[in-house]
Amino acid sequence: GDSVTQMEGPVTLSEEAFLTINCTYTATGYPSLFWYVQYPGEGLQLLLKATKADDKGSNKGFEATYRKETTSFHLEKGSVQVSDSAVYFCALTDSWGKLQFGAGTQVVVTP
Amino acid sequence: EAGVVQSPRYKIIEKKQPVAFWCNPISGHNTLYWYLQNLGQGPELLIRYENEEAVDDSQLPKDRFSAERLKGVDSTLKIQPAELGDSAVYLCASSAGTRDTGELFFGEGSRLTVL
Secondary structure, three states: OOEEEOOOEEEEEEOOEEEEEEEEOOOOOOOOOEEEOOOOHHHHEEEEEOOOOOEEEEEEEEEOEEEOOOOEOEEOOOOOOOOEEEEEEEEEEEEOOOEEOOEEEEEEEOO | OOOOEEOOEEEEEEOOOOOOEEEEOOOOOOEEEEEOOOOOOOEEEEEEEEEOOEOOOOOOOOOOOOOOOOOOOOOOEEOOOOHHHHHHHEEEEEOOOOOOOOOEEOOOOOEEEEE
């Protein structure tokens, strides 16, 4: 079935460093792709999405590009802040329209 | 605008006891979801409602889990009896409309510990 694989955490980096979280997917059709974020003590919230190949989703300085040729949707941010510390989930909508999540990647940003 | 509200936030029970979780979705959201999130894993869908109809409950363990959304607004998820392996976070989410766009709004979750 359709699935998402993302890099394991925790990812620890200093403030203003460049962040990349790798995400690859397996799908039979043409899924939409998402990044959700869970800040400490809060519910998951949608960070960005892309609905077709070569689309770039962006929000709060984060970007991810839907790469059909490499079946990837890597999340990037050029300069992280302490407030970006959270758990990031890559997800897709499968052929049934159901949202499938990856295992999550914890990011810790230190001052 | 109020978000998705869940209660209780935390619940500790002994195995074989019943437990119930309540969710109030964002006003006007027709679709409501219950997800299970085990430690270190992503959320997994238990059941999805469109208004008061359960349209996908294929992953709900029906021998001990039940859910209802009687008036198409708030919802309750029940476990009876609870087992040790049910310790997890139970997430409720809602979305506008009935077409699954993947854009969900989540509550803060109800963390269950079964002793």
